[in-house]
Amino acid sequence: MFLQLLANGLVTGAIYALAAVGVSLIYGILRLVHFAYGDVMTFGAYVGVLCNMTLGLDLALSVVLAMLATAALSVVLEPVLWMPLRRRRAGFMSLFLASIGLALVLRQAIFLAAGPQPRSFDVDPFKVHTLGSVRLSGAQAIAIVIAVVVIVLVGLMLGLTSIGRTMRAVSDDRALAAIAGVDTGRVVLLTWVVAGLLAALAGVLAALVQSSFDPNFGFALLLPVFAAVVLGGIGSAYGALAGGLVLGVATELSTWESLGGGVDPVYKPVVAFAVLILVLLLRPNGLLGRAQVA
């Protein structure tokens, strides 16, 4: 039972981690708490399901197309919305509110275009992989493999490539990076590309794992993802990876019966929020975060 919960937790956690890296990069580089990120994930999942179910394309191809479309959406919003806001010297509050407005527009536009009925991808729901005492559904297996590969790739990109290094440099100190000759405009666009790709991937994988989804599902994922970001120290990409995994495992394990009966599964999201609040009270800058000078 413990191993099964741990496995489920790793699947959920890996998906949280993907999304959390996106949110964390956006915060680090643009100082934006992106409230519409959950709905960007929904957008990705719907493009994926459109390709996979309506157009009958292969699942892998659908995922790639979903990621490209979402990255395009993410990039287009920069000149349309975010750049004008920054030009007007919008602070945290304005950016946050604008992203709330964007969240409403995106989600309702998806409702309008796709309707409220639940959707699902073309995966066999009865296929099961068994690893010792752990049973993973086909969707879970796909999700964990892809998520782990991409997490490693993202980690390598941030750590080793020059793009990743400039991203982290801008995130640490924008003015200093600009003085050192970093083209911050290019870094911002790249951030939107990466964040869009990750949002779509996390959205599709989350949709696969929960087998059916509606236009509200991304928003429901947003707060656990925020919790993961905060857990890892807001703005720290590696922290977000770790935060996502810890949070996924913690929420699943909280339902373990040997743990004093465990928490009723309906309260899993509450566990995530409770972890968030608790961590902030004990370590106001997150688990791996450093004290920041505003």
Next chain:
Amino acid sequence: MSVLASGEFWAFVGVVAGIYTILALGLQVEFGFAGLLNFGHVAFMAIGAYTMAILVVKAGLSTWLAAPIAILAAAVAGVLLGVTTLRLRADYFAIVTIAFSEIVRYVATNEDGLTGGSQGTINLAKTGEAADYNVEWQRFEDWLQGILHVGSNDVAMLVLVWACALSATALVWLAIRTPWGRVLRAIREDEDAARSLGKNAFGYKLQALAIGSALAGVAGVFYAWQFAFFSPGDFAPLLTFFAWMIVILGGVGRAWAVPVGALVFGVLFAGTRFFDFVPFTWFDSAERAYLRLILIGLVIIGLVLFRPQGILGRREELVLE
């Protein structure tokens, strides 16, 4: 006769706008005057509504006793949240308050024994018993309707809600002119400066949060009375964003901007439901509901971009940052 020409309909829109005024006024106290980014405001409305309904149905209290207790409960919840989280950075505080409001909603959805669960207050009483918390209120409304010589309960409610909303707005307007209000605004502008003058910033913020939450509790009680039934879905984060939009639409930091913002919002939100001309006729009613929310989202973005001071706000006093 078109719905748009019916007095009943506009009375209903007015009641809802009045309830939103009270809700958003709480947010104005917290954000406009104390600078607190509370994005979980709806939680306190839920606490007010549920406490009142539960006390009436389960404890057999009179609604006149249950309502003040409910408002107090909302204020206490605000203080408890504030004591633990007010020391956080502004962005963390914003996220934690959303998380808090979602916890409240999840508890209301899943604790069937306490709140009636996802089916709402209809499920509050034991099986076989009617769960009506509104009998006394209905009687009072009928009586008021007779006194005022008006045609419907909604008109009586309209008078009552707006009397309450406007007096609350007046009280807030007065409070801001007291030394207390000046300290609050000083903390919003520069917390360190206020503290260096010996002002207990934490204490003032906590008071603002308690007042704001109590106002949300009042809104919750009125909401419960008006609709005679509610469920956890009524207290989704969307309502918090509506309140934010009203505050920004009216003007941040101005008490009288709140009723103005709420009226504009109410007409915009309710009125668009019944627009029966092109292009609205291209869509069915469910689709129009989505369109309405898209419109609200666009208005929020537009305000932030082009008119951060709102309709009545003063640019020199406060713009969104």
